[in-house]
Amino acid sequence: xxxxxxxxxxxxxxxxxxxxxxxxxxxxxxxxxxxxxxxxxxxxxxxxxxxxxxxxxxxxxxxxxxxxxxxxxxxxxxxxxxxxxxxxxxxxxxxxxxxxxxxxxxxxxxxxxxxxxxxxxxxxxxxxxxxxxxxxxxxxxxxxxxxxxxxxxxxxxxxxxxxxxxxxxxxxxxxxxxxxxxxxxxxxxxxxxxxxxxxxxxxxxxxxxxxxxxxxxxxxxxxxxxxxxxxxxxxxxxxxxxxxxxxxxxxxxxxxxxxxxxxxxxxxxxxxxxxxxxxxxxxxxxxxxxxxxxxxxxxxxxxxxxxxxxxxxxxxxxxxxxxxxxxxxxxxxxxxxxxxxxxxxxxxxxxxxxxxxxxxxxxxxxxxxxxxxxxxxxxxxxxxxxxxxxxxxxxxxxxxxxxxxxxxxxxxxxxxxxxxxxxxxxxxxxxxxxxxxxxxxxxxxxxxxxxxxxxxxxxxxxxxxxxxxxxxxxxxxxxxxxxxxxxxxxxxxxxxxxxxxxxxxxxxxxxxxxxxxxxxxxxxxxxxxxxxxxxxxxxxxxxxxxxxxxxxxxxxxxxxxxxxxxxxxxxxxxxxxxxxxxx
Numbered sequence: 001x002x003x004x005x006x007x008x009x010x011x012x013x014x015x016x017x018x019x020x021x022x023x024x025x026x027x028x029x030x031x032x033x034x035x036x037x038x039x040x041x042x043x044x045x046x047x048x049x050x051x052x053x054x055x056x057x058x059x060x061x062x063x064x065x066x067x068x069x070x071x072x073x074x075x076x077x078x079x080x081x082x083x084x085x086x087x088x089x090x091x092x093x094x095x096x097x098x099x100x101x102x103x104x105x106x107x108x109x110x111x112x113x114x115x116x117x118x119x120x121x122x123x124x125x126x127x128x129x130x131x132x133x134x135x136x137x138x139x140x141x142x143x144x145x146x147x148x149x150x151x152x153x154x155x156x157x158x159x160x161x162x163x164x165x166x167x168x169x170x171x172x173x174x175x176x177x178x179x180x181x182x183x184x185x186x187x188x189x190x191x192x193x194x195x196x197x198x199x200x201x202x203x204x205x206x207x208x209x210x211x212x213x214x215x216x217x218x219x220x221x222x223x224x225x226x227x228x229x230x231x232x233x234x235x236x237x238x239x240x241x242x243x244x245x246x247x248x249x250x251x252x253x254x255x256x257x258x259x260x261x262x263x264x265x266x267x268x269x270x271x272x273x274x275x276x277x278x279x280x281x282x283x284x285x286x287x288x289x290x291x292x293x294x295x296x297x298x299x300x301x302x303x304x305x306x307x308x309x310x311x312x313x314x315x316x317x318x319x320x321x322x323x324x325x326x327x328x329x330x331x332x333x334x335x336x337x338x339x340x341x342x343x344x345x346x347x348x349x350x351x352x353x354x355x356x357x358x359x360x361x362x363x364x365x366x367x368x369x370x371x372x373x374x375x376x377x378x379x380x381x382x383x384x385x386x387x388x389x390x391x392x393x394x395x396x397x398x399x400x401x402x403x404x405x406x407x408x409x410x411x412x413x414x415x416x417x418x419x420x421x422x423x424x425x426x427x428x429x430x431x432x433x434x435x436x437x438x439x440x441x442x443x444x445x446x447x448x449x450x451x452x453x454x455x456x457x458x459x460x461x462x463x464x465x466x467x468x469x470x471x472x473x474x475x476x477x478x479x480x481x482x483x484x485x486x487x488x489x490x491x492x493x494x495x496x497x498x499x500x501x502x503x504x505x506x507x508x509x510x511x512x513x514x515x516x517x518x519x520x521x522x523x524x525x526x527x528x529x530x531x532x533x534x535x536x537x538x539x540x541x542x543x544x545x546x547x548x549x550x551x552x553x554x555x556x557x558x559x560x561x562x563x564x565x566x567x568x569x570x571x572x573x574x575x576x577x578x579x580x581x582x583x
Contacts, residue, residue: 041325056326063332150195190237201255238278247375249290282352407543421540511550527563
């Protein structure tokens with residue numbers, strides 16, 4: 001994969017070459033199969049196999065369709081026309097079936113809608129009249145189905161706009177209702193909640209703003225009011241969102257759907273597509289370039305060249321229930337900018353490093369972000385976020401801190417402490433065997449200097465946690481009021497374990513461990529009685545297959561207690577970042 005690892009991601013040609021390499025194994029499959037789907041693997045999802053295969057076929061269009069604007073591929077285009085014809089024809093043996101309530105098919109209509117919007121002549125016009133009618137009927141039926149009241153509402157909006165561009169009548173009343181529902185999720189300063197106030201994650205960027213910018217591009221004359229609104233909100237959001245990326249372009253690992261990987265940068269691609277210079281083009285170019293370079297250096301591809309389920313490496317442990325083998329191709333949303341002409345100012349701009357403040361308090365995003373050591377890492381301190389019914393929700397939303405260089409871990413099982421991989425959280429047990437961590441909070445406070453959260457792991461146990469960040473360290477103070485005896489274990493930053501034993505030392509109330517340019521330390525100040533260096537279960541970290549974890553431990557009798565510790569996740573700058581800065 002040297003074509004990808006050595007790609008600079010600066011020119012339009014760079015992006016075209018990268019996309020061609022990423023879709024190469026899929027292109028061959030699309031051309032040779034007669035089915036209206038792609039079967040990319042044997043792992044399952046909450047939806048059935050037919051939907052998983054359809055998803056694997058359609059999601060690559062997020063990159064392929066924009067690329068067709070300036071690099072036509074008639075052979076692949078014709079194969080997609082054939083499969084779309086079969087999939088939407090009720091008389092075909094390969095018919096996908098009608099869209100139902102809360103159906104995964106609705107998610108995949110978005111890529112189809114954008115393909116139709118981009119290619120009325122190159123794609124839509126080449127379907128037979130009957131095939132066009134079948135596509136219209138299939139999509140229109142989806143408009144009548146129930147969807148979650150969150151970012152999915154945009155799928156209906158995109159269907160309406162796509163069908164309008166294909167000559168169908170636009171139901172302005174229903175469109176307005178859907179736009180107003182989206183508007184009800186807006187909380188100010190460029191931020192949305194994804195249906196519930198505790199859901200603010202990457203869906204704000206690669207869903208709400210991404211679709212809003214597409215809407216603004218195609219509806220600016222038909223609906224200037226909403227188009228301007230989406231552009232204004234995206235412009236404001238960009239001023240916060242740049243702080244999610246460190247100097248190497250690594251984005252903060254946080255929240256759900258992280259297997260979509262470099263979709264984290266899709267928002268900026270949508271800005272280019274919509275011709276919205278929310279930040280200077282040169283800065284946007286640098287951010288996207290470093291982001292994609294960093295991703296291409298991680299082990300995100302299978303041996304046959306497909307994007308795997310996982311994050312920095314192939315990993316089903318951290319996956320969502322809705323992650324099928326084709327799901328990771330959501331990442332190709334970041335290639336939307338390939339639909340932009342070669343003389344666009346983004347392509348002509350010289351890449352420029354973004355100058356950022358050391359701290360960015362994002363009240364509407366419920367997070368404090370720190371850019372440490374001149375961008376060597378981003379540390380994120382979120383509060384009050386959680387997604388109910390989500391795999392590993394506590395690990396993905398409720399840790400005390402998240403890092404672009406240390407990542408975070410998710411549990412693999414629920415019996416031993418090592419199986420929980422409880423980095424950067426306080427694990428609490430009433431029997432010394434089963435541990436719970438922070439989930440919901442009953443109260444929280446977020447300032448530039450501290451984070452306060454009140455939570456309860458068990459009935460009769462209340463914990464008030466205060467976190468005070470400074471540099472690459474932070475102070476944790478827990479005030480614990482308990483009616484029962486407890487065992488508590490405080491986890492620091494986990495880091496890679498490359499050899500048989502970790503490189504570190506353990507003292508009476510401190511642990512030090514290091515690997516490469518990463519160092520993790522935890523120092524007990526008050527209340528802890530033991531320090532340990534733990535080896536969590538393998539494949540629990542999103543970043544590293546094998547890890548070590550510094551831990552402090554204490555047995556607490558019933559009563560009121562205070563424990564306090566210093567936690568450090570230290571990154572030394574390396575040459576990689578300097579190279580990115582100079583390109």
